[in-house]
Amino acid sequence: xxxxxxxxxxxxxxxxxxxxxxxxxxxxxxxxxxxxxxxxxxxxxxxxxxxxxxxxxxxxxxxxxxxxxxxxxxxxxxxxxxxxxxxxxxxxxxxxxxxxxxxxxxxxxxxxxxxxxxxxxxxxxxxxxxxxxxxxxxxxxxxxxxxxxxxxxxxxxxxxxxxxxxxxxxxxxxxxxxxxxxxxxxxxxxxxxxxxxxxxxxxxxxxxxxxxxxxxxxxxxxxxxxxxxxxxxxxxxxxxxxxxxxxxxxxxxxxxxxxxxxxxxxxxxxxxxxxxxxxxxxxxxxxxxxxxxxxxxxxxxxxxxxxxxxxxxxxxxxxxxxxxxxxxxxxxxxxxxxxxxxxxxxxxxxxxxxxxxxxxxxxxxxxxxxxxxxxxxxxxxxxxxxxxxxxxxxxxxxxxxxxxxxxxxxxxxxxxxxxxxxxxxxxxxxxxxxxxxxxxxxxxxxxxxxxxxxxxxxxxxxxxxxxxxxxxxxxxxxxxxxxxxxxxxxxxxxxxxxxxxxxxxxxxxxxxxxxxxxxxxxxxxxxxxxxxxxxxxxxxxxxxxxxxxxxxxxxxxxxxxxxxxxxxxxxxxxxxxxxxxxxxxxxxxxxxxxxxxxxxxxxxxxxxxxxxxxxxxxxxxxxxxxxx
Numbered sequence: 001x002x003x004x005x006x007x008x009x010x011x012x013x014x015x016x017x018x019x020x021x022x023x024x025x026x027x028x029x030x031x032x033x034x035x036x037x038x039x040x041x042x043x044x045x046x047x048x049x050x051x052x053x054x055x056x057x058x059x060x061x062x063x064x065x066x067x068x069x070x071x072x073x074x075x076x077x078x079x080x081x082x083x084x085x086x087x088x089x090x091x092x093x094x095x096x097x098x099x100x101x102x103x104x105x106x107x108x109x110x111x112x113x114x115x116x117x118x119x120x121x122x123x124x125x126x127x128x129x130x131x132x133x134x135x136x137x138x139x140x141x142x143x144x145x146x147x148x149x150x151x152x153x154x155x156x157x158x159x160x161x162x163x164x165x166x167x168x169x170x171x172x173x174x175x176x177x178x179x180x181x182x183x184x185x186x187x188x189x190x191x192x193x194x195x196x197x198x199x200x201x202x203x204x205x206x207x208x209x210x211x212x213x214x215x216x217x218x219x220x221x222x223x224x225x226x227x228x229x230x231x232x233x234x235x236x237x238x239x240x241x242x243x244x245x246x247x248x249x250x251x252x253x254x255x256x257x258x259x260x261x262x263x264x265x266x267x268x269x270x271x272x273x274x275x276x277x278x279x280x281x282x283x284x285x286x287x288x289x290x291x292x293x294x295x296x297x298x299x300x301x302x303x304x305x306x307x308x309x310x311x312x313x314x315x316x317x318x319x320x321x322x323x324x325x326x327x328x329x330x331x332x333x334x335x336x337x338x339x340x341x342x343x344x345x346x347x348x349x350x351x352x353x354x355x356x357x358x359x360x361x362x363x364x365x366x367x368x369x370x371x372x373x374x375x376x377x378x379x380x381x382x383x384x385x386x387x388x389x390x391x392x393x394x395x396x397x398x399x400x401x402x403x404x405x406x407x408x409x410x411x412x413x414x415x416x417x418x419x420x421x422x423x424x425x426x427x428x429x430x431x432x433x434x435x436x437x438x439x440x441x442x443x444x445x446x447x448x449x450x451x452x453x454x455x456x457x458x459x460x461x462x463x464x465x466x467x468x469x470x471x472x473x474x475x476x477x478x479x480x481x482x483x484x485x486x487x488x489x490x491x492x493x494x495x496x497x498x499x500x501x502x503x504x505x506x507x508x509x510x511x512x513x514x515x516x517x518x519x520x521x522x523x524x525x526x527x528x529x530x531x532x533x534x535x536x537x538x539x540x541x542x543x544x545x546x547x548x549x550x551x552x553x554x555x556x557x558x559x560x561x562x563x564x565x566x567x568x569x570x571x572x573x574x575x576x577x578x579x580x581x582x583x584x585x586x587x588x589x590x591x592x593x594x595x596x597x598x599x600x601x602x603x604x605x606x607x608x609x610x611x612x613x614x615x616x617x618x619x620x621x622x623x624x625x626x627x628x
Contacts, residue, residue: 008043017048019118024052027089033082034058035100036093037071044093044118045072056087061103079108090115096127128299135298135352136283142247144169149252149264150177151199151213152316156323157289158250159309160302160331160348163206171203171211172241174230174268175260178217188217202315206308212240226260230268237272244277253286253293253351254361261290270359282355287348292330296349299334303345306331378414378466387494388419394462394491395423402458405429405493406450406475407465408442415464415493416443427458454484461490468492469538476566489569495542503539503591512619513544519587519618520548529583530554530618531575531600532590533567540589540618541568553581554589579605587618 032053034041037060057075065078077085082104090113092100097117104110138144146162146169148154154162154171162169176199178192186194196213203211214236216229243249251269252261265286286293302309306328313320313327331346403424405412408431415421428446435449448456453475461481463471472490475481482488528549530537533556540546553571555578566572578586578600588596600615 008040011044014119016044020048020050021052023091023116023118027053030054030088031056031086032089032091033077033085033087034074034093035090035104036060037062038094040095041093042072053091057085079103082108082110088114092117093119095119128301132298132300136248136285138165138168138248140168142168143245144248144250145241145243145246146171146250147264147269148173148199149258149260150175151195152313152320152323153252153261153289154199155202155309155312155316156320156327157252157287158348159312160305160346161250161287161300162208163305163308163312164300164302166207169208170241170246171199171208171213172237173199173211173213174233174237174264175216175226176213177226177260178215189215192217198316202312205315206312214240227263230260230263234268234271237268238275241272242276243269243272244279246282247279248283248285250285250287250350252290253288255291255294256289257291258289266361273355273359278355284353284355284358286351286353288330288350289327293349293351296334296337296351298350298352299337299347300350301345301347302331303347306346378411379418381466381496382414382418382494385494385496387415390495391415391419391421391493392423394493394495395421397491398424398460398462401425401460402427403460403462404453404456404458405445405462405464406453406471407431407463407493408433408447409465411466412442412464412493424462428452428456429464450479453479453481458485459487459489461488462493463490464493466496468496472566482566490566491569503536504543507539507543507619510619512540515619516540516544516546517548520546523549523585526550526584527552527582529578529581529586530570530589531578531586531596532556532588532618533558533572534590536591537589549587552583553577575599575604583613585614585616587616589618593617 032055034055034057037058041058055074057077058071059077059079059082060071061079063071063076063078065080067076067078069076082090090104090110092115094100094117097115101115104113104115144165146154146158148157148171151173154173176192176196178188178190178195192215196215199213200211214230214233216226216233218226218229249269251265252258254262254266256262256265269284285298288296309328310324313324328346331348334347334349335345337349403426405426405428408429412429426445428448429442430448430450430453431442432450434447453461461475465471475490528551530551530553533554537554551570553573554567555573555575556567557575559567559572559574573581586600588600590596597615605613605615
């Protein structure tokens, strides 16, 4: 009997009577046939009140056609006789109804029958827990260390887990991350102190007594690496935290898209384990935050702790509040994999491995600063694309001109840090982040809000962001910047090559620059209109020099009016306007030359106008270029 009791412990965690009463209300007046006469049904039928259900019989594979006796006072019906029985609903009383449903549907051909499960998806929770136990079984005596790279990472990623296992958890935060981006009233040290105070209060509010947060702060120049500071703090870490005491240690997963998280999960903990030792059966639990785990192998059901998680996140104020809806959506989405999607449940996903496997993994790390964790990628990109050479060439265009930069993010910082811009007469830099009512500093430049651009006297805007097309269109289409200065030119600070491999490879095979130069020589002093401003044209503009072409306009169906679009400082027109514009030749800058040519020839240009304009491709296509 004890074995049966243990097998059905889950009944103590759910409200069976409530479920029975809900079904009675839902199917009032309906004739209900039960299916499943096993030990689980016998237990619940004895302990709970089924009287409100209109039960007309019970079926089970163990009931034969010759069985005329009742089962616990209910008429027995052989499965083969179900089709002859007058009923409205089949209510399964088994823990795992999938096989029963398959049997009823396909073997007994009861496909038009409505089948409902008494226990909803409790079987799935049980199966989930069984699978989890095979990976790591968290016992009440297990000692757990949660390593949070920064304050608030712990509650955003695993607030439910922390609330669930609070009495077993010690908290370690290696970087309080006091960062001063602007001339705020608080110093960087004061910001670090506040974050330590908040994290400590949050931990204690949930019952965590042992917490160590290392005070680290950064000045506004952002030049000192978070990794250097954490490396220097290693002795402090091992003097305050002994990882050899723990049965389970939680760290960010190995490809978490934040450099400090990667450092903590892939390098710091390994150094501490090698220095201090570890328990033989130590498990490393990897959690997700800035990016998701590709294939989790452990799902912690936090359904009963969602409100607790919300309170913990909200304790961090506005900084935490903005993350709650996003992370709880992930917790809901994560129920897809353990197949809990028919239930209003939430889980936190993890990847669990034994300590020896963990220690043998390569030390994956993206060594960039907390303030700018894309620097390394941009540095490599700019180096590959000969940024200084492009900057020098652009400085000739901007000679004796007043220049404003647009964009003070990671890309701009990387350019200023690594390249010489001294030949530019930069009078200001604009960025949306300067809209806050605080003073900002960016390499000694005058920092202005984007809306202030309309009041400045300048000749050129250089987009100091990798997304030139996007931000140039914001300036022209949304901000109407050309209405304040119709002679304004907008260029990318560094002209990046397109990453469209198909078109890039094709144009390289076609020796595009040579063909463009021949076109420029052939139509010297001629007015040229382009047709096409799509991906093919973008790759040409981003990778090749068209400065020798006298381009007076570019036409594309996406251009509704001159005011609404901007394309590489060219006049933008609708295709129908080509017949009215003063040009000598139309060059088709579209991969599908024949289709565009037919459209121009048949629908747009006609009569004398057609005869006076030559039409040809900007890049002559041939079979070898396209397919070899």
